[in-house]
Amino acid sequence: MAEKDSEKDSEKEEEQRDVDIELETIEGKAQEEKLGEVCAADTGPPNSVITMKILSRPDTLRLGQPIVIKSDTLLYYSLIMRLYYPPNPTAERFANSPFTELIPPSDVEGVRGKEFYGLADLSCLKVLPKRDFDDINYQEFMREFDTIPPIFSIGRDVTEEEFNLIYQESEFTEAFGTLRGFHLEVPLDFAKLVKKPFGLFGRTGIGKSILNKILALFILKHNVSQMVLFDMQGEYGLYSRADNTKGLAYFYQDKIQMYLLSTLKKGDTVIDGSEQFFVYKQNISASDIIASAQNLNEPTINVLYRIEDLVNDGAAGYDNLLDAINGIDADIDDAINPHSLRALRNRIVRFDRYGFIKDKGTRTDEDSIQNMFTRLKEGKSIVVDFGRYGANTHLYLFIANMITRRLYSIYNQREDDPDLPPLTIILEEAHKFLQPNIIRYTVFDRIAREMRKFQLTLGFVDQRPSQIDEEVYSQIANTFVMHMNDERDINTVVKTLPNAKKWKGVITGLQKRQVFVRGDAIAVPTIIDVLDYTDEENLKKKLEIKVPLSDTMKEIENSDMSQLFPEDEE
Ligand SMILES: Nc1ncnc2c1ncn2[C@@H]1O[C@H](COP(=O)(O)OP(=O)(O)OP(=O)(O)O)[C@@H](O)[C@H]1O
Numbered sequence: 001m002a003e004k005d006s007e008k009d010s011e012k013e014e015e016q017r018d019v020d021i022e023l024e025t026i027e028g029k030a031q032e033e034k035l036g037e038v039c040a041a042d043t044g045p046p047n048s049v050i051t052m053k054i055l056s057r058p059d060t061l062r063l064g065q066p067i068v069i070k071s072d073t074l075l076y077y078s079l080i081m082r083l084y085y086p087p088n089p090t091a092e093r094f095a096n097s098p099f100t101e102l103i104p105p106s107d108v109e110g111v112r113g114k115e116f117y118g119l120a121d122l123s124c125l126k127v128l129p130k131r132d133f134d135d136i137n138y139q140e141f142m143r144e145f146d147t148i149p150p151i152f153s154i155g156r157d158v159t160e161e162e163f164n165l166i167y168q169e170s171e172f173t174e175a176f177g178t179l180r181g182f183h184l185e186v187p188l189d190f191a192k193l194v195k196k197p198f199g200l201f202g203r204t205g206i207g208k209s210i211l212n213k214i215l216a217l218f219i220l221k222h223n224v225s226q227m228v229l230f231d232m233q234g235e236y237g238l239y240s241r242a243d244n245t246k247g248l249a250y251f252y253q254d255k256i257q258m259y260l261l262s263t264l265k266k267g268d269t270v271i272d273g274s275e276q277f278f279v280y281k282q283n284i285s286a287s288d289i290i291a292s293a294q295n296l297n298e299p300t301i302n303v304l305y306r307i308e309d310l311v312n313d314g315a316a317g318y319d320n321l322l323d324a325i326n327g328i329d330a331d332i333d334d335a336i337n338p339h340s341l342r343a344l345r346n347r348i349v350r351f352d353r354y355g356f357i358k359d360k361g362t363r364t365d366e367d368s369i370q371n372m373f374t375r376l377k378e379g380k381s382i383v384v385d386f387g388r389y390g391a392n393t394h395l396y397l398f399i400a401n402m403i404t405r406r407l408y409s410i411y412n413q414r415e416d417d418p419d420l421p422p423l424t425i426i427l428e429e430a431h432k433f434l435q436p437n438i439i440r441y442t443v444f445d446r447i448a449r450e451m452r453k454f455q456l457t458l459g460f461v462d463q464r465p466s467q468i469d470e471e472v473y474s475q476i477a478n479t480f481v482m483h484m485n486d487e488r489d490i491n492t493v494v495k496t497l498p499n500a501k502k503w504k505g506v507i508t509g510l511q512k513r514q515v516f517v518r519g520d521a522i523a524v525p526t527i528i529d530v531l532d533y534t535d536e537e538n539l540k541k542k543l544e545i546k547v548p549l550s551d552t553m554k555e556i557e558n559s560d561m562s563q564l565f566p567e568d569e570e
């Protein structure tokens with residue numbers, strides 16, 4: 001009897017569940033808005049596309065927006081690559097005529113079955129089985145566009161559940177923004193990001209530095225890599241001199257070591273422990289001078305290397321390259337052409353003005369670059385603040401090459417040292433180092449190619465990706481692309497994407513603070529609305545910073561920084 005009861009109970013339960021499920025599906029159906037139906041598809045080659053006839057006004061859709069096409073067995077996760085009206089002789093004939101007013105607007109808007117409608121070309125990124133997402137295996141999850149949906153399959157917005165399946169979260173994922181036009185946060189894997197070179201590109205004033213700061217903050221939060229940042233505009237320290245937004249040290253004072261190239265001005269605030277940057281003349285190499293000069297010709301470069309050899313062999317009569325160039329007699333060596341020597345001298349005149357280049361003489365203390373290495377081993381990330389030298393490109397190239405070259409050589413010599421922290425060197429204006437004609441003389445070429453094995457990575461922030469040496473560009477594993485105008489730059493960033501041409505429209509259509517991201521740190525190529533950097537509370541929450549930052553700031557403002565305000569050297 002009791003058994004029967006329980007049987008009945010379970011029957012009832014079953015029934016109830018059926019009803020629930022049915023309701024759910026009905027509700028689900030009611031929620032999901034149909035955006036259109038498939039009217040053509042092609043896996044290619046050459047063109048891989050699903051074409052959807054748009055149900056309502058095309059201007060409710062945007063390039064880059066995700067659309068899910070569903071058949072009875074599969075879900076096609078796709079992005080809109082092109083929106084257009086097919087050629088329509090009737091529309092052409094009636095446009096600009098009084099007859100247009102005779103066609104009721106509702107007929108024009110309701111597209112289905114009418115004369116006038118728009119089409120959307122979609123690029124399918126994933127083909128998923130349509131069933132319980134919990135038992136989708138890896139192989140199924142990785143399936144790409146290898147079949148086509150039935151004609152008239154429905155297209156609709158992505159659901160949160162589908163989104164979460166595609167953009168899986170893990171220990172090192174963080175969202176620096178939301179899927180454009182939706183409230184869905186897009187996770188990016190920061191541990192993967194710092195493993196290989198990455199690039200952040202976009203025209204001037206579009207939000208590159210702010211996004212770079214956000215990325216750097218998450219890198220700091222997770223300790224997945226330490227960083228060296230060459231801060232030309234003074235944006236990354238405590239506050240940005242450019243727009244007064246907060247810098248990295250504002251949030252993570254203890255994780256940042258700042259070096260200042262120029263002396264401070266009244267009103268500048270820096271964090272405790274900031275140091276005045278200096279290097280010994282004796283540590284300057286030919287490569288630093290070539291990077292800085294940018295356009296030395298071949299014979300001049302040869303003379304420079306010859307002089308460097310003489311200095312290294314002790315045959316020049318000088319213990320450093322700068323003094324040797326200035327003082328050496330061209331007659332000392334056949335390879336030294338007087339004309340090239342004069343050209344070289346002209347190029348290094350400017351080095352006399354820099355107070356931070358010191359003569360080692362009998363000094364025994366380590367210069368700032370050696371000191372940086374000590375700080376890196378203590379777990380700090382480095383911000384090199386260029387201060388009033390911010391607009392001096394030559395100096396920037398000189399310093400960045402010298403610091404990177406010496407860190408590289410330390411990493412190179414200690415390949416097996418487990419104490420070496422993973423390091424990401426972030427370069428603004430990267431193309432200036434990475435132009436095909438100078439790159440082979442700089443250290444960046446080698447790093448981009450081979451340093452992954454030493455845990456040394458480069459991050460490029462730049463306006464002109466098209467000017468970066470092709471081979472180095474091809475090493476970039478993750479790309480962040482903001483709005484760009486220049487055709488050549490756009491061609492460069494889409495080049496390696498399947499359907500390259502179609503992505504161009506997506507990139508031209510980006511607005512300020514929007515970024516197109518692709519690479520192995522993100523599930524699929526995505527357009528993201530970057531979070532509001534001025535919303536400090538939100539940022540603190542994401543960074544899991546619990547202390548009130550105002551206290552730390554008071555401490556900084558009250559601390560004695562007088563050693564950093566000596567007499568100005570100019
Ligand atoms: N995510 C954001 N949150 C809040 N403000 C932002 C954001 N992104 C950009 N801005 C605003 O846009 C301005 C320009 O951004 P940013 O300095 O990052 O541009 P950029 O691309 O680095 O420019 P440049 O090429 O001149 O270096 C910032 O000063 C800031 O006011």
Ligand SMILES: [Mg+2]
Pocket residue numbers: 208209210
């Ligand atoms: Mg910038």
